[in-house]
Each structure stands twice: as structure tokens, then as C-alpha cells.
Amino acid sequence: MATYKITNSTYFVGAIDWHRRLFDSLIPLPEGTSYNSYLIRGSEKTALVESVDPSKYDELVANLESLGVEQIDYIISNHAEQDHSGSLPNLLDRYPQAKVVTNAKCKGLLEEHLGIEGDKFITVGDEETISLGDKHLKFIIAPWVHWPETMFTYLVEDKILFPCDFLGSHLAPSQLLVESIDEFYEGAKRYYAEIMMPFRTSVLKHLDRLKDYEISIIAPSHGPVHLNPKPIMDAYRKWASDEVENEVVLPFVSMHGSTAKMVEYLTERLIERGIRVKPFDLVGTDIGKLAMALVDAATLVVAAPTVLVGPHPLAVYATYLANALRPKIRFLGIIGSYGWGSKMLDDLKGLVTNLKVELLPAVIVRGYPKDDDLKALENLADEILSKHKQLNLL
Ligand code: FEO
Secondary structure: OEEEEEEOEEEEEEEEOOOOOEEOOEEEOOOOOEEOEEEEEEOOEEEEEOOOOOOOOOOOHHHHHHHOOOOOOOOOOOOOOHHHHHOHHHHHHHOOOOOEEEEHHHOOOOOOHHOOOOOHEEEOOOEEEEEOOOOOEEEEEOOOOOOOOOEEEEEOOOEEEOOOOOOOOOOOOOOEEOOHHHHHHHHHHHHHHHHHHHHHHHHHHHHHHHHHHOEEEEOOOOEEEOOHHHHHHHHHHHHHHHOOOOEHHHHHOOOOHHHHHHHHHHHHHHHHHOOEEEEEEEOOOOOHHHHHHHHHHHEEEEEEEEEEOOEEEEHHHHHHHHHHHHEEEEEEEEEEEEEEOOOHHHHOOOOOOOOOOOOOOEEEEEEOOOOHHHHHHHHHHHHHHHHHHHHOOO
């Protein structure tokens, strides 16, 4: 249990989850996470921005009690996902006079997911403001970072932006208030890759819109609070831009060594040509690392053996994930091997409908790769080099 004073009016009252290792039963959390909830005391009203994951409700209440909070007037819900909203029903029982302040879409989701009654809400629209007396909260409707109902809250007098998931990081911070993101860069990029990357267009649009706001502090709902907004906003601008790097991401799986040999050979040929390669053995890969690699790379090459005439299921998983995350990669290669027959190529191509990529010549080999097969991989390395040169990446 810990609270942190951010300004004279605003306190962190959320919870650090040091030991959580998986989010959504999907996303690895090698450094834990936090559920940031913020108390704002105005001269007349008190507001809480977000609740916490239900597993940490008691910690939130203990934090509020430690600050002597007896009444909450408004609970701001920027986003309906349960890691922020899940404690709302219990909070509303404990503070029955509190109203949930949110937009119409979020209200609908909170009613459906958490069973909160309609009369517990105050519904706000874009750029609407509520008063806490000497402080004012302004709401910025910001859909699709990363659900349709997402919004930001801006504490006008203190110039604090509460963007919920946006600009957040999945890590348990031992230092909550930070000036630089150097120490947190990987956690922030991992978060962007896993949560925000599919919504690059919305990310850029909302960053542009925030230019109209003077922001001194960014207080997201996961990870550290940014006392200097520029580094994290600049990082998001770069990640979400169309700019790609001279890099090939190479997720692979091999059963008897044929595909592994192809991956090794292609990796060496790419490196010889001055291209960075990030191979990921899908047996045991941290998919967060794979997602992070996809943020900047120009090219993805998936490498797989054949199982029951289709691609190995681990390659299906990685390809499906890449398609869902919609990275800005420009080129896609598929390589692999088979024993007696394979429709792997068609199956994998069918999984990338979201990706706006140019397909590179596939190299699918029967058995262990032979001289002709290695030559085809060399040609593939030449092709990737040529494509990267066309983009002036080297
Ligand atoms: Fe942190 Fe989309 O919830």
C-alpha cells in the first residue's frame, strides 16, 4: 500500500501488481504492472480517476483511508476494461453518493459488463467540463486507443492529462514519478506494441489533438507518471509513424532441423548484406518481445515446418498475432519445409488479411535444404536488400 503526492490536489492511490505475469491470459508481464488510480481534491468536490483491478480493491480502499477520504463525489471512468473499472461496483457500495462520470459508450459497456445501474452515471460529451470547485476536469473523447469508448481526462488547473491506457506501460514501477523514459523505454514500447499498435491511426490523431492542450504531467493508468510529457509522446509519434527500419523479424519453429537450417542460412545472408535480423524461436518466445520487434521492422519472414499438411501451430499463432497487431511492416516472406506434402503457404497467406504487405517469393523445401534451396534463400536475401534499398533504409 502506498500513496504518492503528484500535485497539491492530486494523489496516486492505485496499486502496484509486482507479481502478475500474464494479462488477458495472453500478454506476458515480465516486470508486473500497476493499476493507477488518482484522487483529485477540489475545494468543493472530490474525484477519483479510474478504479483498479478487482484483485487490488482492498489496496485502493486502504490508500483512500490513509488520506482520510470519507466521500467521493465523482469516479471518472475513461475506459471500461476491468483492470480499471472492475472495482467500481464495490466502490459504489462503499461511497454510495458517488457518480460514475463517463461518456455514453463507456456507460453502456459498464452497464453490460459490471451491471452498474443507469442512475449511477453522469454522461459527458467531448470537451465537456465538470467542476470540483477550484479545479475543473475536461473530457476528451478519444476512441480506439484501444476500445471504442476510450477517453482522456484533463485536469485544467494542474495541466495533468489522465489518458488511461494510452501512453502507459505494463510494469510495476518502484519509482512512480519519472522525468525520463530511458529506464522505462522497453516497458512503454512493449505496452504500445501489444495494446496500441493495431490503432496507429488513432494514436497519431489523438497525439495531434493533444497539441491544443498544455500538458505538464501525463498520468496514465499503468506504469510511471511522466513529469516530462515530451519523451513518451515523441516515442509514440515515432512508433506510430510510417517510418520503418532496416530490420527483418524472423519468427520460426523447427521440428527436425530443416527449417532451423533455413533460418540460420537466411539470417547469415541478411547480416552479410547489412540487414539487422531478429530471429525468434517460437518454442518459448516471449510474444511481447516479438510484438516489440514488429513495431519498427520493414520485413517479416515467417518460417515453419509442416504438420499434417498445414503450418506448424506455433507459426499459425505467431502469424495470426502479427496480423491482429497490424504492424507497419512492408514486406512478408514465408519459408519452411515439409515431409511429403504441404499447403502451408496458402494457409499462412490466408492469415495476413490485415497486413498491407508485398509478398516476397516463398521458399518451401521438401526435406532438408539442398544447394538449390539455399540458393533460393540467398535470392530472398537479395530481394529483401533490394526492397530495403528502395525505401532508403541502407
Ligand atoms: Fe488497462 Fe484496456 O485496460
